[in-house]
Amino acid sequence: MGNIVKFFVAISALLLSSVVMGQQVLDRVAVIVNEGVVLESEVDQLLRQVKANAARSGAELPADKVLRIQAMDRLILTELQKQMAERMGISISDAQLEQTLIRIANEQNMTVDELRASINASGNNWSSYRESIRNEIITGEVQRAAVRRRVYIAPQEVTNLVEAMNQATEQEVEYRLGHILMGFRDNATADEVQETRERAEQLLAKLRDGADFEKAAITSSSGSRALDGGDLGWMNINSMPTLFADAVRGKSQGELIGPLRSGVGFHILKVSEIRGIEQVEISEVKARHILMAPSVILSERRAKEKLEEIRARIIAGEIDFADAAREHSADTGSAANGGELGWAEPSIYAPEFRSTIEQAEIGEISQPFKTQFGWHIAQVLDRRVQDATKRSQENRAYQLLFNRKYQEELENWQQEIRDEAYIETIIN
Template identity: 35%
Template sequence: MRPRVWIPLALVMLLSPLSAMAEVVPLDRIVAVVNDDAIMHSQLEQRVAQVKSQLASSNISAPPEKTLEHQVLDRMITEQIELQMAEKGKLNVDETQLNATMRGIAQNNGMTLDQFADRLEKEGQSLAEVREQVRRELLIRQVQQREVANKVTVSDREIDRFLEQAGQNSNVSYHLAQILVAVPQSPTPDQVRQAQAKAEKLYQELKSGADFRKLAVSESDGGQALKGGDLGWRPAAQIPTIFADVIPDLTKGEVSQPIRSPSGFHLVKLIDSRGGDGKQISREQASQAIFQRKVNDELEAWTQEIRASAYVDNRLDKQ
């Protein structure tokens, strides 16, 4: 069986039109209200189907249907808030940028754009639908760039300190994954205790042999939950500050005990590591690494802030 092509996940699909004299189709319903916008059940169903396909292609077992629906809807709500911010800020994606990104996606799948379009058609999608998905993702990146990355600075003193502390092992990289048990902004002591207890319970499940990726999909509150918690490869300098003292001491495949941050409690898994061959990185590389680490530190907190300031009515379990 041919592998399915990879496309970015994004908010997709309008409600399909009903044809006259067709069979009776159940009415669609609202599953979430996000400020002045609504997310429909049909949109959620389409997104869940996409996520299932992505999980299957990565050999990750999908959690129960209801659990997956909650995880996917939570991500859709955050995306909707970010898209509203893009609209309010009059951000846009021009055709040149969009076309270049589409060609890049096709090339990453080993195809020309025409071949990519043909494959999508065979899988029941159109190039126009995927273009809209990608356009929305690019808008979200612009919002994150404007609201988070553009406000991050790196000083010469920070670069000097980093190079001094890293010494000859500054080019080490780690492949990480995480499960985040989030706490709300300004949590009560009871909310913190509940989150910590849940994190400890998940840690014990992992120690007893639970599958990390499946547990991340079903339980993590992080933005990478639907990827099995995978954070990808990160240079040592880009590791979030709260992880910096823990990750180097983990062995391959080991999971940390819960790590407290303003966002909640993190269970971090070291999938693999590389580098550490004694070569020292340049000042420019150090600056880029520190910049990205600071962006990573800020992004989760910023996401919590925009969620807290938005009006969200999650109706998934109300009907």
């Protein structure tokens, strides 16, 4: 059956190549690709585009024969992926295509009309250019669908790459350290050493509870920079004592470290500032809400009115917010927790919800507002800024690994589909 299909495809291609109007050939088949074809006009169109791009950039191109082989190879792969897209039901609408063309024009500081004029001026056809962009989008979708599942990245690979990246940049990273030394004498007894340790641990606990580090250094430290608030200035890992370097490596800005024992006493460090490394911070909010979801028995107006009534009762002290959420909220997931949504970045919420909680004061109960889910009242319980540097490093490492493996698997996959296809060159 396969040979019969190939026979009829070849016959159809030859018939198409021989269609003549007067003495002019309308088009010719360059390559048969499975049940489809690559036309001579498509090869010529791609060659014109490549030459025009090279002329604009001043790049040198190989001989026409080599260039033609490369063009045909690309069009063969495009045809194979188009055939796969049809089997997968992938298509790009005119509206999606227009959005892409607008983006391409914007990237070149042009309007779409100016882009069209530029394409036409280069000797290419605007309609053909549009279709080539459509094909690029389609093939991109096919590639992602087919190749993404072939890429596996183990968690240990991410960890290893993060460590390697950190080691490569470690020499450039500088830390500004605060230092407190709780010293003991050279011939201190074990009891004296233990007593000093306990005092250091007590001071560290106070610092973690919010005590001022500089003031504590001035009043409690026996270090040489005590009167400077314990400020040791800027140092990289190699320029600080080994005891400090081992403890500071990988720490975040604001972290307290210690007590660290040395021959002269117990040290408490504070990472006051870091420079030379990307620091990523995210703002999070802890909020709760009550949702009224309109239905066939609850109108939009009545949903809003019920929330206004509940809000008034909460403010008047007649009912607790959490109890009201458990009794009335349509968001069953949060209702069981008194309406609490936990800590989250505001960006994860619907735009109206995000806007409300970003503008609200802590403890304030909002007026009823509407999102796609229904009517809400919300209350911000707290805000915080979190260090997301580690998460950012892991995401970057994962993306680097993914991109590398994706490209490797893409090339393997393209070779596989080409090896499995029926390809016959009609015109060399």
